Amino acid sequence: MSLLRYQVRADNFTPFFTLAQRSWATGEFRSEKRGLLGNMKRLLGWSGCRSSGLCGCIPRMLGRNLHDSASATCSLQYLPPIIGTATLPFDLTGSTALITGGTQGVGAAIAIAIAGSGGNVVLHGLRDDDAAQQTLAACRAQGANADLLLGDLAGPTEDCIGRLFDSATAAHPEINMLVNNAGTYIDVPFLEMDFERYQRTMQLNVAAGFFLTQAFARRWVDRQARGRVLFTGSINGQLAEPDHVAYDSSKGAVLAMVKSLCVALAPHGIRVNGMAPGLVKTPLTGVLETDQDLDAWMRLHTPNGRVPEASACGGAAVFLLSDEAEHVHGQMLLVDGGMSAWQQPDMPTQLRGKLS
Ligand SMILES: NC(=O)c1ccc[n+]([C@@H]2O[C@H](COP(=O)([O-])OP(=O)(O)OC[C@H]3O[C@@H](n4cnc5c(N)ncnc54)[C@H](O)[C@@H]3O)[C@@H](O)[C@H]2O)c1
Numbered sequence: 001m002s003l004l005r006y007q008v009r010a011d012n013f014t015p016f017f018t019l020a021q022r023s024w025a026t027g028e029f030r031s032e033k034r035g036l037l038g039n040m041k042r043l044l045g046w047s048g049c050r051s052s053g054l055c056g057c058i059p060r061m062l063g064r065n066l067h068d069s070a071s072a073t074c075s076l077q078y079l080p081p082i083i084g085t086a087t088l089p090f091d092l093t094g095s096t097a098l099i100t101g102g103t104q105g106v107g108a109a110i111a112i113a114i115a116g117s118g119g120n121v122v123l124h125g126l127r128d129d130d131a132a133q134q135t136l137a138a139c140r141a142q143g144a145n146a147d148l149l150l151g152d153l154a155g156p157t158e159d160c161i162g163r164l165f166d167s168a169t170a171a172h173p174e175i176n177m178l179v180n181n182a183g184t185y186i187d188v189p190f191l192e193m194d195f196e197r198y199q200r201t202m203q204l205n206v207a208a209g210f211f212l213t214q215a216f217a218r219r220w221v222d223r224q225a226r227g228r229v230l231f232t233g234s235i236n237g238q239l240a241e242p243d244h245v246a247y248d249s250s251k252g253a254v255l256a257m258v259k260s261l262c263v264a265l266a267p268h269g270i271r272v273n274g275m276a277p278g279l280v281k282t283p284l285t286g287v288l289e290t291d292q293d294l295d296a297w298m299r300l301h302t303p304n305g306r307v308p309e310a311s312a313c314g315g316a317a318v319f320l321l322s323d324e325a326e327h328v329h330g331q332m333l334l335v336d337g338g339m340s341a342w343q344q345p346d347m348p349t350q351l352r353g354k355l356s
């Protein structure tokens with residue numbers, strides 16, 4: 001049993017703190033959970049909060065967001081107003097994520113953001129190459145334990161999922177977050193699409209995430225562990241493109257799966273959400289680096305005028321995985337610069353004028 005005395009300015013925690021904003025919370029916190037007090041100190045350090053020699057936090061936050069069986073007491077003291085806003089750290093300390101397709105692109109950006117938020121990562125990818133090694137190094141540079149597992153998730157479902165699940169849980173039994181990110185698109189006009197390419201798209205983009213989530217959910221339910229699952233969807237799960245019928249169908253399925261899994265797994269304490277990028281720069285969309293016309297067209301059709309690096313997806317992923325999103329279930333968060341909010345971006349102004 002360890003003891004932490006705390007004194008914290010309440011306006012640093014307004015999202016959680018329903019009491020008077022101009023106040024100090026002081027009190028004691030006892031925990032039997034190893035490492036939790038260290039986490040609390042780190043959390044408070046990050047939020048720039050002043051402490052009374054020792055660090056601490058409000059009991060409500062401890063009880064609700066860290067799921068600890070801790071006891072805490074609290075008293076309040078009225079203080080003059082303090083100007084400034086809180087920054088809330090999304091702390092993943094003590095968590096380990098398996099990220100499929102985590103070696104490059106969007107998956108690597110998610111991995112690096114998780115590492116930067118205190119979590120550990122197990123990257124999964126098709127090959128061990130320079131990109132994979134760079135991502136591992138970037139995660140380790142942030143203090144994370146980082147491992148790499150390889151395998152092809154577009155193969156026969158039970159074999160490839162079973163192999164990844166067995167090797168990941170054998171090496172990292174503590175995995176409590178699954179990021180189903182690996183995906184591919186095959187850009188073929190609908191009338192030319194064949195069964196083999198359709199099936200490969202669906203196997204990787206849909207079936208792999210379905211069965212990997214099932215394997216981890218069974219494990220977490222058995223162990224009464226609160227797992228978290230994040231899918232990488234796409235804006236194409238909600239908006240169509242002519243030559244993307246298989247891809248769009250797969251991402252539409254991911255959107256529906258996030259909602260269905262939420263309903264199936266929330267009663268077990270498992271949270272499932274998705275993050276849907278618009279167009280971001282990754283090896284998959286490498287043409288953007290060389291094709292100025294395409295890049296310019298995409299900027300023109302994105303309200304914030306940007307086609308960002310994949311790192312733009314990291315913050316949304318970390319938020320959805322964090323305890324700060326504890327009541328966020330079954331959502332697909334679009335990270336698209338506003339593209340999906342823009343109705344008929346191609347309509348010329350003179351035609352649009354006729355509508356008004
Ligand atoms: N780049 C974008 O603009 C964009 C936009 C929306 C959604 N997405 C989605 O983001 C996810 C990642 O895309 P990206 O752009 O980073 O792609 P990418 O090609 O840069 O990276 C793909 C990752 O998946 C892994 N992978 C590929 N095929 C695999 C297989 N058969 N088995 C196992 N792993 C495999 C690769 O090793 C790599 O780590 C995908 O689900 C994609 O649909 C990307």
Ligand SMILES: O=C(O)[C@H](O)[C@@H](O)[C@H](O)[C@H](O)CO
Nearest residue numbers: 185234235236241277278279
């Ligand atoms: O999911 C994705 O990989 C992206 O959304 C792409 O499909 C782009 O949106 C499209 O290529 C632009 O036209």
